[in-house]
Amino acid sequence: MNITVVGTGYVGLVSGVCYAELGNRVVCVDKDAHKIMQLERGEIPIYEPGLKELADANVRRGRLSYTSDLHEAMRLSELVIIAVGTPPLPSGEADMRYIESVAAEIGEALGHYQLIVIKSTVPVGTNEAVRGLIAARTRQPFEMASVPEFLREGSAVQDTLHPDRIVIGADSSRAAHTLQELHRPLTDQLIVTDIRSAEMIKYASNAFLATKISFINEIANICEKVGADVTEVAGGMGLDRRIGAAFLRAGIGYGGSCFPKDTKALIQIAGNVAYDFKLLKSVVEVNHMQRFGVIDKLLRALGHLQGRRVAIWGLAFKPETDDVRDAPAIEIIERLLELGATPVVHDPIAMPNFRRIAADPRIVWCEQPLDAVRGADALCLLTEWSQYLRQDLREVERAMARPILIDGRNAYSAEQLAGAHFAYYPVGRPAMNNEDIALHELI
Ligand SMILES: NC(=O)c1ccc[n+]([C@@H]2O[C@H](COP(=O)([O-])OP(=O)(O)OC[C@H]3O[C@@H](n4cnc5c(N)ncnc54)[C@H](O)[C@@H]3O)[C@@H](O)[C@H]2O)c1
Ligand SMILES: O=c1ccn([C@@H]2O[C@H](COP(=O)(O)OP(=O)(O)O[C@H]3O[C@H](CO)[C@@H](O)[C@H](O)[C@H]3O)[C@@H](O)[C@H]2O)c(=O)[nH]1
Numbered sequence: 001m002n003i004t005v006v007g008t009g010y011v012g013l014v015s016g017v018c019y020a021e022l023g024n025r026v027v028c029v030d031k032d033a034h035k036i037m038q039l040e041r042g043e044i045p046i047y048e049p050g051l052k053e054l055a056d057a058n059v060r061r062g063r064l065s066y067t068s069d070l071h072e073a074m075r076l077s078e079l080v081i082i083a084v085g086t087p088p089l090p091s092g093e094a095d096m097r098y099i100e101s102v103a104a105e106i107g108e109a110l111g112h113y114q115l116i117v118i119k120s121t122v123p124v125g126t127n128e129a130v131r132g133l134i135a136a137r138t139r140q141p142f143e144m145a146s147v148p149e150f151l152r153e154g155s156a157v158q159d160t161l162h163p164d165r166i167v168i169g170a171d172s173s174r175a176a177h178t179l180q181e182l183h184r185p186l187t188d189q190l191i192v193t194d195i196r197s198a199e200m201i202k203y204a205s206n207a208f209l210a211t212k213i214s215f216i217n218e219i220a221n222i223c224e225k226v227g228a229d230v231t232e233v234a235g236g237m238g239l240d241r242r243i244g245a246a247f248l249r250a251g252i253g254y255g256g257s258c259f260p261k262d263t264k265a266l267i268q269i270a271g272n273v274a275y276d277f278k279l280l281k282s283v284v285e286v287n288h289m290q291r292f293g294v295i296d297k298l299l300r301a302l303g304h305l306q307g308r309r310v311a312i313w314g315l316a317f318k319p320e321t322d323d324v325r326d327a328p329a330i331e332i333i334e335r336l337l338e339l340g341a342t343p344v345v346h347d348p349i350a351m352p353n354f355r356r357i358a359a360d361p362r363i364v365w366c367e368q369p370l371d372a373v374r375g376a377d378a379l380c381l382l383t384e385w386s387q388y389l390r391q392d393l394r395e396v397e398r399a400m401a402r403p404i405l406i407d408g409r410n411a412y413s414a415e416q417l418a419g420a421h422f423a424y425y426p427v428g429r430p431a432m433n434n435e436d437i438a439l440h441e442l443i
Pocket of ligand 2 (some may be wrong): 121149150151152153154206209213246247248249250251252253254255256257258259262317318
């Protein structure tokens with residue numbers, strides 16, 4: 001099948017490469033000419049394990065190409081996939097300007113029947129609005145469908161080639177059949193539904209996963225007060241198949257380009273039909289507060305943060321990505337600066353992206369994890385990169401001015417900590433030997 005994918009962000013690029021891997025001829029289009037030049041040179045603008053190898057192989061096979069010319073890309077295609085961004089407006093609502101302008105461009109370029117699929121996460125009713133925008137610009141026949149994307153950053157290729165399910169929102173058997181045939185090699189779990197329900201499945205799925213995270217974070221906060229261990233609690237809960245073990249890792253809350261924006265957008269979508277989504281509002285609020293637990297623990301351990309050197313390991317919103325959109329690290333570092341501390345930061349790959357949004361001259365940037373901890377008054381682990389978990393904690397302790405470790409991701413086990421003498425503050429688990437060292441010895 002000849003496919004045009006519009007937008008080469010995470011979703012457009014990964015799905016374009018994966019559709020090519022399935023044997024289709026794919027042209028990826030982006031209006032960002034610089035990005036297209038990079039891609040044509042074989043450079044992948046995002047960090048995503050396995051993506052470059054797969055992209056290179058499919059370019060070599062002649063099944064994948066890049067262009068900034070939508071007209072040219074659509075000349076031979078049978079299917080157009082829209083994968084442009086829907087970032088949040090200050091109100092929380094999804095910003096539809098990229099979708100709207102692509103719709104207009106597709107309408108202008110449509111020269112024969114094509115199936116137009118929206119893969120971006122869009123509010124319910126968007127497919128109909130896009131249909132109207134295209135129809136206003138062409139006399140050619142076309143159909144609309146919704147195939148929301150569920151990939152996770154960091155495992156995007158795996159998720160796309162081995163999805164739990166594919167949701168197809170279509171209102172004709174022709175469109176449904178085309179999309180079933182396209183996705184059949186990936187999974188037997190092909191759910192065909194109406195377009196509005198498909199659009200809603202995406203928001204409801206992200207909102208539910210975010211709810212699980214905020215729920216376990218609140219349980220963790222209570223565990224800290226009653227002396228229980230949230231990892232034991234989550235383990236015990238997760239064995240119940242009705243609950244499931246996934247997304248019950250307590251920590252500093254969710255970040256990234258999806259959960260924060262999609263939860264807020266769903267609250268707005270509900271609000272637009274006069275429904276007050278109270279539960280989801282609480283999920284968002286709990287998530288926002290959770291990141292500041294790191295600051296509370298630093299204050300408990302150090303008394304005050306004025307003039308303190310605080311090492312930060314991890315800036316990305318999760319491991320295996322260089323994406324820092326809505327990463328909890330952003331606000332944690334802002335708060336540290338407000339309280340007079342010097343953040344000394346390291347991330348294996350996200351530092352260039354982080355620097356673009358947090359360019360404060362008081363932040364000290366380090367190329368190696370050990371450089372960040374040297375002389376530090378405390379270390380905060382904010383992203384559980386495997387390289388941090390492999391560090392010898394005794395060596396880390398020796399390098400630091402004070403042995404205080406705030407583990408925002410519950411990443412270290414008792415075995416890893418054995419031998420070092422940290423005042424150790426995890427999330428929702430018993431803190432180790434900290435009350436003795438904290439305040440009394442250190443201030
Ligand atoms: N990032 C994820 O992990 C993920 C996962 C599932 C769903 N989604 C959803 O998929 C959509 C895309 O997300 P993303 O993270 O890939 O976005 P992104 O912002 O990283 O990339 C969007 C790309 O679209 C391009 N673009 C914008 N307007 C264009 C136009 N008129 N013509 C051609 N290209 C244009 C931009 O230049 C950019 O390269 C969003 O709705 C998002 O919510 C994202
Ligand atoms: O038990 C958990 C699981 C995740 N997280 C955090 O939640 C955030 C999101 O993680 P994850 O879902 O793995 O990453 P994303 O790449 O943002 O993927 C989510 O958002 C995408 C965009 O919509 C969807 O396609 C995916 O299905 C959905 O998982 C990260 O900050 C994680 O640290 C936790 O705190 N605890």
